[in-house]
Amino acid sequence: MAHTLVNFSGHQHLRHRLVLAILTGKHIRIDKIRSEDKNPGLRDFEISLLRLLEKITNGTIIEISVTGTSILLKPGIIFGGALQHDCPKSRSIGYFLEPIIMLAPFAKRPVQLTLKGITTDDHDLSADLLRTVTLPHLQLFGISNGLELRIKKRGAPPEGGGEVQFLCPIVKQLKTLNFVDPGKVKRIRGIAHAVRVNPQFSNRMIEASRSILNRYIPDIYLYSDVYKGDESGKSPGYALSLLAESTTSVIHCAEAVSEPGVAPEDIGLKATRQLLAEVNKGGCVDRKHQTLVLMFMVLGSEDVGRCRMGEPTPRTIQFLRDVQTFFGTSFKIVALPGCSQLLYSCYGTGYVNANRTLA
Missing domain, CATH: 3.65.10.20 (RNA 3'-terminal phosphate cyclase domain)
Structure with missing residues (x-):
């Protein structure tokens, strides 16, 4: 049986191309991976990802060229x-x-x-x-x-x-998505964690964040997560992760991570401003999760899936092109009146999990 071979060049968008190849069973060849770079070829994390994909699948064959500038992936089953x-x-x-x-x-x-x-x-x-x-x-x-x-x-x-x-x-199969009502933000949740630093750092991030968030809604719960001993890893650091949830279960998120010489308060404020910016962009799915939701819409049952989102990121635009290459599915994207949001719709491929063990 002759397999379709899909060709790409360059290291960008490597992850979602590998995922699309495994889901469709199509062979994929990627050339010119950082071929002009002083240090050409795959990076250690990309090779590690290929090894992980080998572990989670059975029968996948991955060939990496001697210089590491090209790979051939023949997917097995998940x-x-x-x-x-x-x-x-x-x-x-x-x-x-x-x-x-x-x-x-x-x-x-x-x-x-x-x-x-x-x-x-x-x-x-x-x-x-x-x-x-x-x-x-x-x-x-x-x-x-x-x-x-x-x-x-x-x-x-x-x-x-x-x-x-x-x-x-x-x-066995995914449900069709119809997610078009963003609702109103009803609560904000957050996790401030501090490892191998003064535990007060997480409280300082929370207080700074609250100084802004308290102006908007009352239902705010920011949780301080302090890990000690072995559970706190090997390096000091702290971060604040925030999410705003709406009445229709829309989640927008933002995060800021400790930087050398930056006070915990500033990290707290940075995360909070990012969250407000995300909420302001609106839609039902934030920018970090566009590709995940679009991917599952393509795999949904044979019906029209719809989702309201903001403008596609450059990564999402390339992803939509690659989806068309692998699945032959295109999205209809329509601007919604009176805002900068878009309605994305596509006809699901009716993807069935043929790998699963029947009980």
Whole structure:
């Protein structure tokens, strides 16, 4: 049987292209990976991600060229099961978990994945946001029972030492999404954590954040999460993760992470302003979760899925092009009158999890 080979060049958008290849079973070749760079080829975290994808699938063949500037991936089936993976210190756990969250519901067995490394940094979604914001987005598509992310140990950069456990059930098929009413913000929740620094730092972030948030709504609960000893990882650090939830279960989130020489109060204020900016952009899905929601809309049952969001980020625009390449699905995107939001709609492919073990 001749397989379709999809060709790309460059290291950008690597994660979602690998996910699309595995979901569609199409072979993918990516060339010219940083070929002009002083240090050409794949980075350690990209190789680590390929190894993780090998672990979660069965029969996947990955060929990396000698220079590391091109890869060929022939996907197998998504197998799942109990897995462990050590993430390099160059990227946080969120980098690895985001693509896995897109694949896990379609595995043969429920996924129990333990990842070790950095739990919060300023590049990728932190373990807190993945737990409180990303996973609830899966519930919109009918993935809920047994869906969990446990933060066992926190790990700040540069040394990490954190550990999380991701549990995901398997589904036969996703529900069609119809998410067009953003509602009104009814409550704000937050987690301030401090590891290997004065525990007061988390309270200082909370107080600074409240100094702004208290002007808007009364239902605010910011939780201080202090880890001690082994559970606090190997490096000092602190961060504030915030989320605003609306009357229709829309979640907008923001986060700020400790920086050298910056006071905890300033980190608290930075996260709060980012949250207000996100809420101001509106829509039913924030910018960090556009690709996840659009991906699951494509995989939904054979019906029209609709979702209201802000303008697509550059990453989302490329993702929509790649979805068309792999699935042949295009989105209809219509501007909504009187605001900068858009209505995204597509006809679901009726993707069925053929891997799952029938009970």
